[in-house]
Amino acid sequence: MNDNRKVPKLPSVKRLPSYLHELKLLRDQQQQMVSTTYLAQKLGLEPIIVRKDLELASSTGSPGVGYSVQSLIDGIENFLGWNNETPVVLIGVGNLGTALLGYRGFAEYRFNIIAAFDNDPEKVGSSVHGKPVYHVDYLHDFARNMQIEIAILSVPCEYAQKAAENIANAGLKAIWNFTNTTLNLPPDIVQQRVNMAGDLAELSVKLSGKLWND
Amino acid sequence: MNDNRKVPKLPSVKRLPSYLHELKLLRDQQQQMVSTTYLAQKLGLEPIIVRKDLELASSTGSPGVGYSVQSLIDGIENFLGWNNETPVVLIGVGNLGTALLGYRGFAEYRFNIIAAFDNDPEKVGSSVHGKPVYHVDYLHDFARNMQIEIAILSVPCEYAQKAAENIANAGLKAIWNFTNTTLNLPPDIVQQRVNMAGDLAELSVKLSGKLWND
Numbered sequence: 001m002n003d004n005r006k007v008p009k010l011p012s013v014k015r016l017p018s019y020l021h022e023l024k025l026l027r028d029q030q031q032q033m034v035s036t037t038y039l040a041q042k043l044g045l046e047p048i049i050v051r052k053d054l055e056l057a058s059s060t061g062s063p064g065v066g067y068s069v070q071s072l073i074d075g076i077e078n079f080l081g082w083n084n085e086t087p088v089v090l091i092g093v094g095n096l097g098t099a100l101l102g103y104r105g106f107a108e109y110r111f112n113i114i115a116a117f118d119n120d121p122e123k124v125g126s127s128v129h130g131k132p133v134y135h136v137d138y139l140h141d142f143a144r145n146m147q148i149e150i151a152i153l154s155v156p157c158e159y160a161q162k163a164a165e166n167i168a169n170a171g172l173k174a175i176w177n178f179t180n181t182t183l184n185l186p187p188d189i190v191q192q193r194v195n196m197a198g199d200l201a202e203l204s205v206k207l208s209g210k211l212w213n214d
Numbered sequence: 215m216n217d218n219r220k221v222p223k224l225p226s227v228k229r230l231p232s233y234l235h236e237l238k239l240l241r242d243q244q245q246q247m248v249s250t251t252y253l254a255q256k257l258g259l260e261p262i263i264v265r266k267d268l269e270l271a272s273s274t275g276s277p278g279v280g281y282s283v284q285s286l287i288d289g290i291e292n293f294l295g296w297n298n299e300t301p302v303v304l305i306g307v308g309n310l311g312t313a314l315l316g317y318r319g320f321a322e323y324r325f326n327i328i329a330a331f332d333n334d335p336e337k338v339g340s341s342v343h344g345k346p347v348y349h350v351d352y353l354h355d356f357a358r359n360m361q362i363e364i365a366i367l368s369v370p371c372e373y374a375q376k377a378a379e380n381i382a383n384a385g386l387k388a389i390w391n392f393t394n395t396t397l398n399l400p401p402d403i404v405q406q407r408v409n410m411a412g413d414l415a416e417l418s419v420k421l422s423g424k425l426w427n428d
Contacts, residue, residue, distance in 0.1 A: 013419050014412030021371070021394050021411075044396045080418045099313030105394075109414055149421065157235070174421050176413070180235050180319075182258045192417035196408070197235075198228030199390070200323055203406035204294045205227050207363065207388050 012053045016076050017109060018043055019053065023073045024108075035066040085110045088176075089148050091163050092155030093118040093133050096178055100154060102129040113152065115142060136163075140170040149173045157181045164189075226267045230290050231323060232257055233267065237287045238322075249280040299324045302390075303362050305377055306369030307332040307347055310392055314368060316343040327366065329356060350377075354384040363387040371395045378403075 022042050026034055039054075040047040054067065057075030077083040086109075090097055093116050101116060117136045118124060124135045134142065142148070151167045153160060153175050160181035167175055167189075174190035177183060180197055236256050240248055253268075254261040268281065271289030291297040304311055307330050315330060330347045332338060338349045348356065356362070365386050369377045374395035381389055381403075388404035391397060394411055 008419065008424060010416060013415050014409060016415050017409075017411035018394065018396065042396065044398065079424075080415055081422050082418065086418075095316060095318050099317055102309060103313055104309050105410070106414075108394075109411055111414060150417070174417055176417055180232065180322075182232065182256065184258065190417060190420045192413055192420070194410070194413060195228060195231075196319070197231030197323055199406050199408060200320075200325060201227050201230050201294055202224060203364070203388055203390055203404060204296065204300075205222065206404045206406070208295055210222060210293075 008056050012056055015043065015045075015053055016056065016080060019057075020073065020076050020082075021108070023069050023076070026069050027073065031069055033066045034069050034072070038066075082110050085112050086150065087112055087114045087146060087148055088150040088152060089114065089139070089143065089172075090116040090131075090152040090154060091118075091136065091139070091167060092153065092159070093120075093123050093128055094154065094156060097152075097154035098128055100152060100178070101131050114146065114148075117142075136166060139166065143170050143172055150176060152176045152178065153183075154178045222270050226270055229257065229259075229267055230270065230294060233271075234287065234290050234296075235322070237283050237290070240283050241287065245283055247280045248283050248286070252280075296324050299326050300364065301326055301328045301360060301362055302364040302366060303328065303353070303357065303386075304330040304345075304366040304368060305332075305350065305353070305381060306367065306373070307334075307337050307342055308368065308370060311366075311368035312342055314366060314392070315345050328360065328362075331356075350380060353380065357384050357386055364390060366390045366392060367397075368392045 019039060022039060023034065036047045036050050040050045043050070054072065056079050057072055058079070074083070088111055090100060090113050093101070097116065101113060106113070113131055116128060116131050116133045117139050118133055119136050123133050126133050149172055151172050151174070153163060153167065155163045157179050160177070160179040161183060164175055164177070164183045164185055168185055174192065175183065175185070177191060177193045183191060185191065233253060236253060237248065250261045250264050254264045257264070268286065270293050271286055272293070288297070302325055304314060304327050307315070311330065315327060320327070327345055330342060330345050331350045331353050332347055333350050337347050340347050363386055365381045365388070367374065367377060367381065367389050371393050374391070374393040375397060378389055378391070378397045378399055382399055388406070389397065389399070391405060391407045397405060399405065
């Protein structure tokens with residue numbers, strides 16, 4: 001890792017899509033410039049945090065003028081690698097997988113699920129929400145041909161580890177794990193876990209007054 | 215807040231459902247006892263972290279014997295308030311709302327979406343994945359009659375703030391926010407945000423090598 005480059009803070013990274021969302025709304029309204037104060041208010045943050053976050057997009061605002069909306073959008077998309085469409089695949093066309101195939105919210109971030117994979121003969125060869133479902137044995141060749149790096153994992157828990165190993169063996173580099181399972185994989189495979197049950201636990205405990213609301 | 219009670223750490227709280235999941239698998243296999251080492255390995259954590267986490271469930275393991283599986287399940291469910299079914303409502307029966315209504319994964323945590331609300335005349339009066347869809351104007355009475363405290367918010371972003379205010383005015387206490395919007399609400403309303411776009415940003419940046427994988 002290059003010592004001259006700061007390692008970005010995770011909370012800042014996770015907030016970038018929220019800035020992007022607000023900035024695109026402003027662009028739709030033909031707004032050219034935006035102030036730190038506006039973004040701070042929209043995201044419920046302190047202005048100092050906003051300035052710090054936006055350093056990741058290599059943008060510095062001008063005092064009294066603010067930031068250029070388009071430059072900020074470009075800077076954030078460039079930092080995240082979201083300036084081009086990212087093709088991804090989904091493994092496991094069950095209840096959750098089907099829901100994710102039908103979810104259009106990923107498009108805002110140019111994530112496009114281009115195909116799904118399963119091993120159920122009744123599903124293979126079908127199309128779900130317009131996406132083709134292939135047999136998992138075809139994943140390796142498909143990922144190579146289509147240069148896919150990211151797989152969404154939505155199989156039942158008991159198959160999660162095996163399916164994740166298949167994904168790694170097929171040469172993919174990252175797994176977005178929607179299963180309630182901790183995966184044991186080589187360290188060069190990037191893992192991102194969606195922990196909806198953890199969110200629910202946090203909400204339950206906040207509601208009971210045992211944990212402060214943030 | 216009672217000074218004698220420790221405030222639980224958020225990461226520990228968010229891990230509790232993962233313990234619960236593993237413990238229920240063990241119970242299904244008629245296992246009576248479980249070791250720290252086993253849970254640590256399953257969750258990819260250090261044993262010392264596991265012991266600390268499980269203190270929240272008021273359980274202490276015995277050296278050489280481990281924890282009682284059933285006591286741990288009871289302790290965690292009791293701590294989270296998950297020993298009874300939690301009835302929740304969903305606001306906004308669009309693409310994502312429909313997916314959530316069809317998602318069966320909440321049942322493991324006894325979260326039951328008993329009704330959905332929308333203001334689209336074409337949706338009101340219908341049933342989606344077996345759940346009735348009512349007009350939002352009926353939320354106040356319904357929530358009061360059914361003693362609902364938690365709403366899942368899945369409306370389009372531009373309606374999120376208004377819908378959240380409606381939920382607060384209807385007397386509900388917590389919002390699980392699936393929209394990409396920061397909500398401005400009274401501090402006594404518990405908010406929990408699902409930030410899938412933030413997860414995607416984290417994954418993208420890890421994949422680019424700008425952020426360490428954890």
